[in-house]
Amino acid sequence: MSAADLPGPEGRPAPPPALPPEVAFCLELGRAFQAYGIPAHRFEDALERVCRRLGLDGQFFGLPTAFFASLGQGGHHWTFIQRSPAGETNLEKLSDLQETTDALIEGRLDATEARSRVRGILSAPDRWGPWLTVLCFGLGSAPAAMFLGGGWREMVLTALLGMLVGLAVVLLGRRAGLARLVHPVAGVLVGFLAVAAAWRFPQVSPQILTVAGLIVLVPGLRLVVSMNELATGNLVAGTARLMDTAMTFLSLGFGVALGQRLTGPLLDRALLGTPLPLPAWTVLPILLLAAAAFVVIFKARPRDLPWIFAACALAFYGTRQGSALLGPQFGVGLGAFVLGLGSNLYTRLTRRPSVVTLLPGLMVLVPGGLGFKGLEFIIQKQLVVGLDTAFQALFVAIALLTGLLLAHAAVQPRTAL
Numbered sequence: 001m002s003a004a005d006l007p008g009p010e011g012r013p014a015p016p017p018a019l020p021p022e023v024a025f026c027l028e029l030g031r032a033f034q035a036y037g038i039p040a041h042r043f044e045d046a047l048e049r050v051c052r053r054l055g056l057d058g059q060f061f062g063l064p065t066a067f068f069a070s071l072g073q074g075g076h077h078w079t080f081i082q083r084s085p086a087g088e089t090n091l092e093k094l095s096d097l098q099e100t101t102d103a104l105i106e107g108r109l110d111a112t113e114a115r116s117r118v119r120g121i122l123s124a125p126d127r128w129g130p131w132l133t134v135l136c137f138g139l140g141s142a143p144a145a146m147f148l149g150g151g152w153r154e155m156v157l158t159a160l161l162g163m164l165v166g167l168a169v170v171l172l173g174r175r176a177g178l179a180r181l182v183h184p185v186a187g188v189l190v191g192f193l194a195v196a197a198a199w200r201f202p203q204v205s206p207q208i209l210t211v212a213g214l215i216v217l218v219p220g221l222r223l224v225v226s227m228n229e230l231a232t233g234n235l236v237a238g239t240a241r242l243m244d245t246a247m248t249f250l251s252l253g254f255g256v257a258l259g260q261r262l263t264g265p266l267l268d269r270a271l272l273g274t275p276l277p278l279p280a281w282t283v284l285p286i287l288l289l290a291a292a293a294f295v296v297i298f299k300a301r302p303r304d305l306p307w308i309f310a311a312c313a314l315a316f317y318g319t320r321q322g323s324a325l326l327g328p329q330f331g332v333g334l335g336a337f338v339l340g341l342g343s344n345l346y347t348r349l350t351r352r353p354s355v356v357t358l359l360p361g362l363m364v365l366v367p368g369g370l371g372f373k374g375l376e377f378i379i380q381k382q383l384v385v386g387l388d389t390a391f392q393a394l395f396v397a398i399a400l401l402t403g404l405l406l407a408h409a410a411v412q413p414r415t416a417l
Contacts (some may be wrong), residue, residue, distance in 0.1 A: 034084040040237035091300040137166025140293030144212035151276040161213030187255020294360040311357035333399030340407025347413035
């Protein structure tokens with residue numbers, strides 16, 4: 001029995017003790033971690049290390065949209081359930097959170113200073129404006145057309161489709177009630193306009209336009225994170241995140257199917273175009289264009305551009321060489337291994353989160369493209385082709401996860417997040 005359970009001077013229970021500032025700080029830091037989608041195993045490990053530094057007895061159980069915290073200090077114990085919105089991608093704020101957490105764990109900051117920094121990080125405005133973000137959605141989607149085998153026509157049209165998707169994200173994302181409509185609305189726009197473009201320009205492939213136009217919304221990283229959580233024993237968090245990924249795929253697929261249905265007779269007359277591949281010398285400039293766009297889309301710092309470009313190049317050439325040696329599925333695993341090694345070395349050198357380079361590199365690997373095409377085939381009642389493509393996507397995801405786990409075992413980042 002704690003002192004809070006003893007009767008007061010008039011026979012009434014004594015009021016509970018005030019919440020210590022260290023406990024309040026741990027809860028605030030946990031909400032900040034979840035705001036940016038940190039995997040459950042990293043979330044729990046970082047907060048437990050913070051508790052040890054602050055002299056607390058803490059245990060945590062992380063989920064994608066909530067966490068449980070059991071915290072004790074000086075004979076008192078508190079249990080909390082904290083809800084938090086689904087994480088957004090903001091690499092700059094995530095880097096700032098890691099620097100603050102590492103400084104606290106290493107004793108370079110006390111709890112009061114760290115709490116002030118965390119509040120400043122959360123309240124800071126985004127570096128990049130909405131219209132630049134819309135433009136970079138187009139610039140980030142266009143290289144995906146080249147990665148999928150398209151030519152300059154597909155790249156130009158995909159850039160236009162990507163900007164429309166970015167506009168939908170910016171306009172609908174401003175209100176919580178409409179943010180859930182981003183994926184089906186984007187799917188309708190891209191599904192309709194991809195078929196219309198293929199009908200107007202017969203040399204253009206509508207499949208490449210569809211997948212590349214939506215590639216920024218395809219939850220490739222979420223798929224890998226969910227499987228990583230399952231592999232590390234975080235079964236509840238991994239299953240919940242995997243189901244959220246599946247719902248995103250379904251929303252995109254439904255939107256694309258509806259958009260294609262609205263084209264009416266154009267769908268039957270749209271031809272499977274034969275793209276003209278771009279020359280080899282264009283690969284590096286296009287990778288640089290993609291890296292610059294990813295800096296804005298994922299809200300990274302400008303000085304991260306060289307690192308993100310290097311990660312994109314590692315992922316692209318690692319996958320290409322792996323595919324030549326081992327085949328396309330295993331080649332993606334080799335590309336993920338090389339990317340994971342580079343990202344962990346980046347973390348050791350800069351003490352910044354590995355996701356700063358890992359996320360843009362995964363976008364180049366296009367982990368979700370095959371899965372989205374499989375869903376599109378199934379909606380069109382081409383079940384055999386659709387299931388085969390979806391199975392290949394699952395195999396690619398497993399190869400990605402294996403490559404990243406091997407990279408983590410070879411070079412461990414040694415940071416809080």
